[in-house]
Every structure is written in structure tokens, then in C-alpha cells.
Amino acid sequence: MLRHGGWIGWAVLIGSFWGSFPAVAQPRPQQVASLNLCTDQLLLALADHRQIASLSRLARDRSISFMADQAAGIPVNEGGAEAILFSKPDLVLTGTYGQRDQVAVLKGEGLDVLQLGPWSGLAEGREQIRTLARRLGHADRGEALIARIDAALDRATDRVPSGRSILVYERGGWVTDARSPLSEVLMQMGFTLHQEVLGRASGGVVRLETIVTTPPDVMLVDAGSGQAIDNGTALFAHPALAAAVPHGRRLAVPGHLTICGGPSTPAMIEALAAEVTSKLP
Numbered sequence: 263m264l265r266h267g268g269w270i271g272w273a274v275l276i277g278s279f280w281g282s283f284p285a286v287a288q289p290r291p292q293q294v295a296s297l298n299l300c301t302d303q304l305l306l307a308l309a310d311h312r313q314i315a316s317l318s319r320l321a322r323d324r325s326i327s328f329m330a331d332q333a334a335g336i337p338v339n340e341g342g343a344e345a346i347l348f349s350k351p352d353l354v355l356t357g358t359y360g361q362r363d364q365v366a367v368l369k370g371e372g373l374d375v376l377q378l379g380p381w382s383g384l385a386e387g388r389e390q391i392r393t394l395a396r397r398l399g400h401a402d403r404g405e406a407l408i409a410r411i412d413a414a415l416d417r418a419t420d421r422v423p424s425g426r427s428i429l430v431y432e433r434g435g436w437v438t439d440a441r442s443p444l445s446e447v448l449m450q451m452g453f454t455l456h457q458e459v460l461g462r463a464s465g466g467v468v469r470l471e472t473i474v475t476t477p478p479d480v481m482l483v484d485a486g487s488g489q490a491i492d493n494g495t496a497l498f499a500h501p502a503l504a505a506a507v508p509h510g511r512r513l514a515v516p517g518h519l520t521i522c523g524g525p526s527t528p529a530m531i532e533a534l535a536a537e538v539t540s541k542l543p
Contacts, residue, residue: 324518
């Protein structure tokens with residue numbers, strides 16, 4: 263998951279242990295339920311539709327779900343453990359934040375639960391995709407998705423003239439962690455990360471005054487930031503910020519491409535590369 267505040271950050275497999283005995287192949291699950299937007303999208307990309315018992319209610323929200331079209335017609339759940347227990351899926355996918363109680367109940371009732379959390383890097387993202395694809399019985403689909411991510415990354419490598427700094431700036435003044443898959447992509451494109459100059463290598467809120475006095479060469483924003491709909495987005499239209507980082511130096515990518523790692527990742531990389539080509543000489 264990619265966002266926090268504005269962009270949820272990217273997803274990473276927590277892992278499971280099979281003990282000291284020889285591993286036994288698990289049967290392909292026939293009914294899989296997902297309780298999380300990012301696991302929704304991975305499930306839609308890697309599973310047969312007939313394997314999907316239900317998705318989270320966010321799966322059909324076009325403003326945040328990259329796979330909203332694919333989610334049409336598939337039942338949704340409200341994330342409650344009781345409803346999931348009633349439907350009796352043979353595998354449940356969840357995130358690692360905010361669902362501890364549900365996970366405890368589901369595991370306590372003997373359900374197979376696989377928790378997927380934020381990607382700390384693209385290598386862990388690839389491993390998560392492989393693990394889930396194999397668990398679903400579609401290892402080839404996992405490898406195909408990884409190949410699409412790697413191909414998009416190869417095409418975007420060194421796209422940026424050397425020395426350009428970039429700041430990923432989110433609603434409410436939040437900047438992203440320098441150790442994230444998005445930051446990894448930006449650095450491979452040729453950018454240097456400006457949050458380190460601002461003393462926010464681990465992410466956090468940066469005051470507008472700080473950015474105005476020490477601006478980056480380029481800013482990456484949500485494509486929806488052009489509309490000031492609340493206090494969190496109004497700062498993008500502030501005259502001081504416009505003077506420090508004009509709109510021509512702002513790369514804009516739709517938020518639904520950046521919220522989750524997985525099937526949206528190749529499209530996100532391609533959208534970034536297109537913005538660089540369009541706006542940076």
C-alpha cells in the first residue's frame with residue numbers, strides 16, 4: 263500500500279512459517295475473500311473470478327481502485343469477521359493495519375488468513391506477488407505481472423536529466439519516506455530525493471514555509487490536487503508554493519495508480535515517465 267494521509271503506501275507479505283517438517287503443497291483455494299483494497303487488486307489480477315468469494319467495499323470505488331472495472335459484479339463485504347465466517351471462504355486476504363481483531367477471530371475459528379502489508383521495496387513486492395500467485399494456483403500470472411513491472415521500470419530508467427531533485431508532496435503537507443518503492447522508482451528514473459534535504463528522510467509533515475525557502479526542482483503530486491476541496495488540498499494552490507514550484511515543474515499522477523503496489527504499478531511508472539517527457543526538458 264502506498265498512501266498515508268493522501269497516498270497509502272505499498273503492500274508487503276508478512277510471511278508464514280510451515281514448521282520444520284517437509285512442506286506439503288496446499289490445495290488451490292476455491293473461495294477467497296479479501297478485506298483490504300490492496301489485496302482486492304492483487305486478488306483480481308492473479309485469481310480466477312470464480313475463486314473470488316468477495317472483495318472489500320472499496321474495490322469498486324473508481325477514485326481509489328485501479329481494478330474497479332474488474333471488480334464489477336463480484337460480491338463485496340464490509341470487512342466484519344462475522345460475515346466472513348458465515349460465507350466460509352477457504353482463504354482470507356487482509357492487510358496488516360487496523361484488522362487485528364478480525365484476523366484474531368478468523369484464525370481462532372480455523373480460517374486460513376494471509377496478511378499482506380506495505381511493500382518496503384520492489385524486491386519485497388515481487389516476492390509478495392510470487393507468494394500469493396503460487397498460493398492461488400496461478401504462479402504464471404505472478405511472473406507475468408512481475409515482468410510487466412520490470413519492463414516498465416527498465417523503460418523509465420535514467421529518463422531524468424542528472425541532478426534533478428524531487429519531492430513527493432501529499433495533502434496536508436505530508437512527504438513520503440525515502441525508503442519506499444515509489445522513492446525507489448524515482449531514483450531509478452534519475453531523480454534525487456528532496457525529503458532528505460528537508461530532514462524528512464523517514465517521511466512526515468513539512469511546513470509550507472520550509473518548502474518555499476528550500477524548494478525542490480520538481481514536485482510529484484496527486485493529479486486531483488489541482489482542485490482545492492478542503493484544507494488538506496488548499497495548500498497546493500497557495501501563491502507562495504506556486505512561485506517556488508510552478509505548475510510546469512509539478513508531475514501529476516492519478517492517486518488510484520499510487521495507492522497500492524501490484525497491478526497498478528506498471529501504469530504508475532508509465533504515467534510518471536510520460537509526465538517527465540512532457541514537462542522536463
